[in-house]
Amino acid sequence: MTTPLEKARQDPESMKARILDVARRIFGEYGFHGTTTRMIAQEVGIDISTLHYHWGGKKDLYESVVVDINKDLRQKLSEVEKVIHGLPLSERLAISIDLTTDYLFDHPEVSNLILYRYFGKTRCEGNLDAIVPEFTADIARSMGLARDKKNVPPETTMKVLAVMNSIHNFISGESFFRPMVKVDRERYIALVKETLKFIHIPAFAQNETT
Amino acid sequence: MTTPLEKARQDPESMKARILDVARRIFGEYGFHGTTTRMIAQEVGIDISTLHYHWGGKKDLYESVVVDINKDLRQKLSEVEKVIHGLPLSERLAISIDLTTDYLFDHPEVSNLILYRYFGKTRCEGNLDAIVPEFTADIARSMGLARDKKNVPPETTMKVLAVMNSIHNFISGESFFRPMVKVDRERYIALVKETLKFIHIPAFAQNETT
DNA sequence: CTGTGATTCAATCGTTTGATGGAAGTGTAG
DNA sequence: CTACACTTCCATCAAACGATTGAATCACAG
Numbered sequence: 001m002t003t004p005l006e007k008a009r010q011d012p013e014s015m016k017a018r019i020l021d022v023a024r025r026i027f028g029e030y031g032f033h034g035t036t037t038r039m040i041a042q043e044v045g046i047d048i049s050t051l052h053y054h055w056g057g058k059k060d061l062y063e064s065v066v067v068d069i070n071k072d073l074r075q076k077l078s079e080v081e082k083v084i085h086g087l088p089l090s091e092r093l094a095i096s097i098d099l100t101t102d103y104l105f106d107h108p109e110v111s112n113l114i115l116y117r118y119f120g121k122t123r124c125e126g127n128l129d130a131i132v133p134e135f136t137a138d139i140a141r142s143m144g145l146a147r148d149k150k151n152v153p154p155e156t157t158m159k160v161l162a163v164m165n166s167i168h169n170f171i172s173g174e175s176f177f178r179p180m181v182k183v184d185r186e187r188y189i190a191l192v193k194e195t196l197k198f199i200h201i202p203a204f205a206q207n208e209t210t
Numbered sequence: 211m212t213t214p215l216e217k218a219r220q221d222p223e224s225m226k227a228r229i230l231d232v233a234r235r236i237f238g239e240y241g242f243h244g245t246t247t248r249m250i251a252q253e254v255g256i257d258i259s260t261l262h263y264h265w266g267g268k269k270d271l272y273e274s275v276v277v278d279i280n281k282d283l284r285q286k287l288s289e290v291e292k293v294i295h296g297l298p299l300s301e302r303l304a305i306s307i308d309l310t311t312d313y314l315f316d317h318p319e320v321s322n323l324i325l326y327r328y329f330g331k332t333r334c335e336g337n338l339d340a341i342v343p344e345f346t347a348d349i350a351r352s353m354g355l356a357r358d359k360k361n362v363p364p365e366t367t368m369k370v371l372a373v374m375n376s377i378h379n380f381i382s383g384e385s386f387f388r389p390m391v392k393v394d395r396e397r398y399i400a401l402v403k404e405t406l407k408f409i410h411i412p413a414f415a416q417n418e419t420t
Numbered sequence: 421c422t423g424t425g426a427t428t429c430a431a432t433c434g435t436t437t438g439a440t441g442g443a444a445g446t447g448t449a450g
Numbered sequence: 451c452t453a454c455a456c457t458t459c460c461a462t463c464a465a466a467c468g469a470t471t472g473a474a475t476c477a478c479a480g
Contacts, residue, residue, distance in 0.1 A: 015457080029331050034243040037438060039333075047459045052439065054457090115329045118383040119322060121239050123249070134390060154391035158380075158405040161387060165379045166372055173328040177371060180344060181364035195368040202412040225427080247468065257429045262469065264427090 016054050019044055023055075023065050028109030031116050032062055033123070059124065069113050070132045076103050077135065081142040089144060090205050096143075097167070097196045104171045105189055111168040118165075136160045143204070163200055170196070226264050229254055233265075233275050238319030241326050242272055243333075269334060279323050280342045286313050287345065291352040299354055300415050306353075307377070307406045314381040315399055321378040328375075346370045353414070373410055380406070 022043045026035050037058050041048045055061035080099045084092040104111050136157050140146040145156045170177065170192040178188045232253045236245050247268050251258045265271040290309045294302040314321050346367050350356040355366045380387065380402040388398045 030333055031241060031243065031330050033241065034330065034333060036436080038436090048438085049440075049460085050458055058438065112329060115325070118379070118386045119325045119329075120241055120244065121385075123240055123244060123246075136390065154393055154397075154401055155404065157391050158387075158401050159408065161383075161390075162376055162379075162405055162409050165383075166376055169328070169372075169375045169379070170368075173371075173375075175331075176328045177368075180346065180371075181367050183364055187364075191364055191368050194365065195372055198369065199372050199409065199413045202416050203409045206412050246466080248466090258468085259430085259470075260428055268468065 015044075015046070015050065019046075019051055019054055019061070020064065020068060023061050024069065024109045024113070027062055027065050028112030028116070031120060032058075037061075066113060066117065066132060069110050072107070073110055073114070074133075074135055074138075076100070077139065077142075081138075084142070090201055092143060093163075093201050093204060094197055097200070098193055100167055101171070101189070101193050101196065104167065108171050108174070111171040115165075115168050115172050136164070139164070159204075166196060166199065225254075225256070225260070229256075229261055229264055229271070230274065230278060233271050234279065234319045234323070237272055237275050238322030238326070241330060242268075247271075276323060276327065276342060279320050282317070283320055283324070284343075284345055284348075286310070287349065287352075291348075294352070300411055302353060303373075303411050303414060304407055307410070308403055310377055311381070311399070311403050311406065314377065318381050318384070321381040325375075325378050325382050346374070349374070369414075376406060376409065 019040065023035075023040050026040050026043060029035075030039075035058075037048055037051055040061075041051045044051070051061070055064060077100070080096050083099065084095050087095070137146065137149040137152050139160045140152050140156050141149055143160070145159065146152045174185075174188065178185070181188070181191065183191065229250065233245075233250050236250050236253060239245075240249075247258055247261055250271075251261045254261070261271070265274060287310070290306050293309065294305050297305070347356065347359040347362050349370045350362050350366050351359055353370070355369065356362045384395075384398065388395070391398065391401065393401065
């Protein structure tokens with residue numbers, strides 16, 4: 001059986017896929033309550049009821065978006081893991097930061113939506129959060145901080161969260177932070193990478209068993 | 211002339227102050243669009259029109275909340291600066307992390323609202339953002355990363371942002387992160403401090419001029 | 421008590437929002 | 451062509467939202 005989301009992804013030109021792409025961007029910008037179904041429909045160029053026909057309702061569409069976002073991010077992290085496999089920790093971190101940052105600057109709605117889920121709440125009765133597998137454990141193992149995916153110590157999980165969040169912050173907060181440092185987009189991206197490496201590499205290199 | 215906000219703060223039992231306190235919390239939890247004026251009024255135990263009488267409208271109330279939040283945080287950071295003055299950088303960072311984290315865990319709506327402003331957008335025509343003085347420059351100077359408040363280099367601003375954001379993240383994301391590490395609140399707070407020090411102290415200590 | 425200004429509330433307005441029903445359009449198999 | 455499933459849109463609904471009005475209530479000076 002194929003889920004509606006998989007079906008939508010099979011044909012990127014299908015109406016389902018077009019709606020999903022727009023919904024990703026707008027939900028990411030304005031959050032769940034800040035987004036109206038009419039905003040999405042207008043951006044796609046269709047009627048509201050067409051949106052309802054394909055995705056059922058606002059909550060259903062939002063949950064599909066969240067699942068889709070997480071699927072994309074997981075795949076990207078999996079790609080990164082293959083590139084850095086076997087390298088020393090410092091290099092692994094540096095390359096991971098470069099690749100992940102580049103990817104997220106191209107898809108800022110991913111960071112936006114993840115941060116919205118972390119820090120915001122919704123006033124919906126039902127559990128709006130779709131069941132999304134967390135993959136901090138994968139990152140921890142990929143960074144050599146944990147042997148297996150089970151029983152990752154809390155300290156390690158927290159460290160992984162700190163790294164991932166600091167990346168998402170600079171991506172998602174660009175519209176706020178970039179005017180503060182008064183640089184163009186290209187320079188901002190370079191600054192982000194530089195800062196992330198400055199902050200995180202020394203921390204994990206301090207007890208590196210080279 | 212006293213602003214409405216100052217007037218409200220003079221008498222903490224006044225209706226203006228009671229509304230402001232509740233609005234801080236609810237706006238922080240649900241964001242601007244996720245919060246309804248009725249939610250705030252019901253929490254305070256008053257009628258909606260009473261809220262409008264005191265604060266004019268939803269946007270005005272939200273802007274007052276943002277200004278109030280930033281004023282509180284600035285004052286707290288000023289207190290912290292006095293404590294750490296003259297100490298070596300590593301100690302300054304450690305103490306700053308401890309004090310700031312404790313304060314924000316007691317007032318999580320501060321972190322919530324700041325992150326909402328960083329990462330979220332509103333679909334209001336007018337510039338919803340009240341003019342809030344940013345104080346990353348003060349922090350930079352207080353940390354010894356900049357000589358004066360003017361002309362702080364972009365690299366320094368980015369580093370300060372990274373530190374502040376990582377703190378806000380763990381405060382505001384507690385409801386999401388704490389179940390991931392499966393610890394009680396007290397242990398979570400300790401973990402946050404520990405992680406923040408692990409991440410940030412080595413970074414700034416690497417080129418410390420002892 | 422009376423008058424006056426400040427405060428609070430009940431009732432309601434106009435708009436927006438999420439959602440739906442039914443008509444019209446499109447493509448395909450028989 | 452017909453029949454039928456699949457899409458899309460127009461018109462519309464009920465509920466929720468922000469906001470306003472006018473009356474009731476309170477505090478208090480004269």
